[in-house]
Amino acid sequence: MINVGISGVGFMGWIHYLAYQKTVGVRIGAICTRNEAKRQGDWTSIQGNFGPPGEKVDVSNWSCYQDFEELISDDSLDLIDICLPPDLHANAAKRALRAGKHVLIEKPMALTAEDCEEIVAVAAENDRQALVAHVLPFFPEYAYLRNAVDSGEFGKLLGGHFNRVISDPLWLGKDFWNEEKVGGPLIDLHVHDAHFIRFLFGMPRAVNTRGRFRGDIVEYCSTVFEFEDSDLVVTSNSGVMNQQGRPFMHNFEAHFEKATMQFSFAALADDPEVSPFKVFDAEGNVQRPDLGSGDPVDSFVMEIQEAVTAIESGVPSSLLGGELARDAIILCYKQAESARNGVRVEL
Helix, strand or coil: CCEEEEECCHHHHHHHHHHHHCCCCEEEEEECCCCHHHCCCCCCCCCCCCCCCCCCCCCCEEEEEHHHHHCCCCCCCCCEEECCCHHHHHHHHHHHHCCCCEEEEEECCCHHHHHHHHHHHHHHHHHCEEEEEHHHHHHHHHHHHHHHHCCCCCCCCEEEEEEEECCCHHHHHHHHCCCCCHHHHHHHHHHHHHHHHHHCCCCEEEEEEEEEEEEEEEEEEEEEEEEECCCCCEEEEEEEEEECCCEEEEEEEEECCCCEEEEEEEEEECCCEEEEEEEHHHHHCEEECCCCCHHHHHHCCCCCCCCHHHHHHHHCCCEEEEEHHHHHHHHHHHHHHHHHHHHCCEE
């Protein structure tokens, strides 16, 4: 049984808590938060854009710390789940790894490629695993796509287009646009697709991005990813648009030799719109696979289970590994460089 300590009891800490209740082989042993009410089990102030709102939580069997150093000094804990604000990820991860703990870091891994690289190095030096909680590959539609790649059922994956756009996140304030706090749309939003593209296709040899800016931060951009394999055609759009009627949307179209896969979801100001996952096969059929309940918390359960398996087996996860998450951050910065200078940028 893996004992976990959660650092940061906000929305993502709450979602991870819900996932731990359904995950085999792990249990919460401690939390760390500066909020006294939350240390007492009152999580009712937590709200998010999916899942249930926060509730009263029984914390009587946990150690409830105010100080992070106390958390990572707790000898009963094996894994520190870092759900802190993005600018605190790097320092917390390195401290926990040096204290002999495995870490699961909520995305983004860190705000700079240099910090990501250092986390990977510190994990190796201390024989611990640095896992990064990129949940997108565990969403049913994205999981179906990656499983089809693994099985080879539809032949070679030839490319795809990945789209992720939000309305201006006014509720996040100015920190969203601060490179030293959150990082803006590429680091906070597009990093999901950068991670998934890197997982599916490997590391591109170059990116060619055009974008709009808000100050020095890319607000919206479109990218062509270049690979050594000239058969691959991979593109993405991501960023912020300034009409509040569509708070969030993501979609993809993936092309195989023998099929095309398509999916789209948009949260709207009135009702969500979903274009269900479809497979257009080589025989002219339209398949609509049953992908389950669609409860987003279930995807976090699979993510946590993947982390537990990696720690128990000692075999790094191909989906949650620190090197993969580091490469996603590198891609985001290379895309920003390409957009800023209006030129193709090699990696």
